[in-house]
Amino acid sequence: MNVNFGLFPPLEEARGGRRGRADRYKGYTDRAKADWTAWLAGSVARAAE
Numbered sequence: 036m037n038v039n040f041g042l043f044p045p046l047e048e049a050r051g052g053r054r055g056r057a058d059r060y061k062g063y064t065d066r067a068k069a070d071w072t073a074w075l076a077g078s079v080a081r082a083a084e
Contacts, residue, residue, distance in 0.1 A: 046054075046062045054062070 040060055040063055043063050046059065
C-alpha cells in the first residue's frame with residue numbers, strides 16, 4: 036500500500052521556503068523515524084517496570 040503524504044502535517048522547516056518533492060518526503064520519513072524511536076523507547080521503559 037502506498038503512503039498518502041498529504042495526510043501528514045507540514046514540516047516546520049519547510050514553511051517559508053520551497054522544497055522538492057523528494058526532499059519533502061524524506062523530511063516526513065526522517066521525522067517519522069525520530070518519533071517512532073522516541074515512542075519505542077518509552078514503550079520499552081514502561082514494559083520493563
